[in-house]
Every structure is written in structure tokens, then in C-alpha cells.
Amino acid sequence: MADRSSAGQAKWLRxxxxPDPGAPRLICLPHAGGSASFYFPVSRALSPAVDVRAAQYPGRQDRAAEPFARSLRELAQGVFHALDERDETPLALFGHSMGALVGFELARLLENAGRPPAVLFLSGRRGPSAERTDTVHLGDDAQLIEEVMRLDGTDSAVLKDEDLLQLVLPALRADYHAVGTYRPVPGPPLGCPLVVLTGDADPRVTPDEARTWEKETDGPFEFHVHPGGHFYLVAEQQAVLDRVRAALRRFAPGTGAAV
Structure with missing residues (x-):
């Protein structure tokens, strides 16, 4: 049963x-192994003009005792059910890497429910039509750690500390399994605008692969390439946030907040 209570929202969204009254809402969806706290700097930078909510997936941080999600659709459904269906605040989604796929599935759920997102930001991920077999989740711990280090998204000190490593490895493995077993289900294009961002030196996705997201919408489409690798958005935070602000002004106007 859908849990749209205050407790349900607090469980899934941080x-x-x-925010200011009437601020547009931005739901941020973490990458594999990531948690809500990754988006704290985004919230600090955009608040109070934007109501930033970061998804907290089960199995990590304060939800460590809960079982991991088995699929990306399960994660999307968890966030979807935590949203108040009566709330008419303009809603935007931002997903990075694995979070981009969760955001795509969440946008589908929202559109099917008659509440399309004002804009969907997709970062650091190839579009569904460019998906390829991903076998990282089939490797051993050493191979998984090697992949994470290659992407430079986890503090190297964590990966070198055996105790800390044992804390983060289960979430990483569960998330990589969800990504590796994801198969997009054919369906109609989204109607909402898509803003796609990627790094020019990302070892996991080329700019051409990222641009294939254009096939997934009948709405407006924007494509931006920033300098950097898979986690380009950390070093390029100001430029990325400027893109977010500009898109919210265009696609979520009249909200009572000066974005």
C-alpha cells in the first residue's frame, strides 16, 4: 500500500x-552506493528558492537495517509512493548515474498518474536505447572496488579502510546489481522536458550515448557537456546549478519563488 504519510515522506525523502513558500520542488536521486547526503551541497546552494528533497534509498545510513531494493523500479516506486498526490507544487527530478534511470522510471510513474514532472534532469548516464550489458555486479569485491575507483566517486580513504569498506560494499553491490539487471520496458515517450548533462571524459558514457535521451521525450530537450569525468558535477557544481536554475525558471514558472 502506498505510504504518503508524513512518516513515509520522511523515510524516503530528506x-x-x-524553502520559501511556493518554491518549486526538486527531487534528487543518488548514484549507485550514494545516499541523500550527497545532495546536501545542492540543497545549501539552491535553498530557500528551491525546495530540495534528496532520496534516501533503503539499506544505507539511517535506513541501514532495511533490505536493499531489488530493482531500479522498486526504488522509483518507493519515492513515488512517498510523494503527496494532493500536493500541486511544481515538481522537478534530478538523477545522476543510477539515479538518472531511477528518475526516468519515476517520471513515467508520475506521468501515468497525471502529474508529470515540470522537468527531468538526467546526469551521467546513457539513454535507454544505448544501454548495454553491464556485468560489474557479477565480479568479486576487488573488481567492484576497482570500478568505483575508476569513476572517482567514493573517497579513496574509504576504499582503503577495511572497516569502512565493509560498510559501503553491500550498498554498492546491491545498487550495481539493480543497474546491471535493469531492462527498460518499451513505452511511449515522456511528455516532460529533459535536460541532459554529462562529462566530456566520463569513462562510462560518451556524449553521443548521453544524447540518446532525446528519444525519450516529445517535450523540449536540452543537452549540455561539462568538463570532467563521471562525477563532473562535483567540480562543476556552480555551472550545473546554473543550468538547474535556468531550467526551473523556464519550465516551473509562477511558483512564488525567485529561483
């Missing part, structure tokens, strides 16, 4: 800063 708000780090109070």
Missing part, C-alpha cells in the same frame, strides 16, 4: 533546508 529535506536539509527550509
Amino acid at each position: 529535506r536539509f533546508h527550509e
